[in-house]
Amino acid sequence: MKVLVADDDADLRDLIAFTLTQSGYLVIKAGDGPAAVEHFERESPDLVVLDINMPGMNGFQVCEAIRRRSRVPVMMLTVRGEEEDLVRALGLGADDYLNKPFSPRTLLARIKALLRRAGMENNSPLASGRVSLDLEEYSVTIGAGAPVRLTKLELRLLQMLLANAGHSVNSERLLVQVWGHRSGGDRQLLKQLVHRLRQKIEIDPAAPALLRTAAAGYKLMVD
Template sequence: MRILIVDDDVELSGLLRFALANAGYEAIAAFDGHQALRMIEAQAPDLVVLDVNLPGLDGFAVLETLRRTRDLPVMMLTVRADEEDEVRGLDLGADDYLRKPFSPRALLARVRALLRRGGEGEEPVLAAGPLRIDAERSQAQVGDGAPVRLSTLELRLLRLLLGHQGRPVDAQRVIGFVWSDRDAADRDALKQLVHRLRHKLEQIGGQGAWIEHVHNVGYAFVRDPDVGGADVPAVDTPPAAERPDRS
């Protein structure tokens, strides 16, 4: 697997390439936005690690240009603490966001998660009532409506919860599955991911397809009986103290 590191910090770029090479990846580097776009065309990387603050063409502009023609996984890096920047990157099509400083272990865990999109042995299309998930295209669609693109992490989260329809999945198990490492993310990151996925499902008319929070447990995919009917069986319904509530 070939990974492109796009960062104008030469020292950091070297450290990231060293860590990735030790993990068995082929790591290449670009140091500005224009060079990054040229290397994406010439080298066809499997994943891009993209810094927001780049000379000339910043990371947002690179991502926006990239998404017009390609759908490869992109993880953005930033030193900024402004949540608006993170939301902007995700809205433009970033698959994950990592704030500096970070550990090589966290980076590698997230890289593994992003590269496992549409992994072997998984059904390419899943359905729950009118909701259809196309893993190969990284899309969700309700009925004949327009599809919405899912990031790699959103897709992994939805696939996990769909595999346990009507049953809550422990939050730490979700974190370990989605990010491949329980130390690579925390519950706040999971809450943000759930929020983005809920918003996308609502955008495409998925009022009956909800990601629910189960107090002191985790999250569950359930059908809203008031909207979508009972086509998903209520398997292993949790006791009253653990029943899903919107959070």
């Protein structure tokens, strides 16, 4: 379940991202409006959390842009008391709103409610084919095998690959998703992580059947 979080306040953004990640969501972050739209296009998330005040392009504009393309649930973050903002947001097609400040727990509850309403509820372990991930237990189960414990990074890598099961995922994107930024050069990190993960989950790590090298990245074979 992918969630796009757009907010120019880095602290708040990270808090939200942290909360959601903890609960097993895959989070994509954007620091301003244009970045939000761009990430939206590229990642097609299942839900969007939008702050109204953002430089470049405010939340209304982003919401409008998103609504022009999709009916994905959108949650707006508003400042208490700005009633007209609220009205405007809902008019533009936002599905819910949250007054700042809010508690992580509230955010989570509202997001779950939104997803349920959208019929995308999915609190069972993230799974595809014979691979299933247990985010609570930090473990993965392949077919009928025993669950294998994973580290934080391994889990995130697998989560990304699983979200695009069967399709190759660009190294660059994996770097961004797993480590959070890093420009080029850090291929080594990814190389290592893949290597360590293969040692854990492949029957023959020298001839990977699950986590395959693909053009410009890696992909997870789930069949």
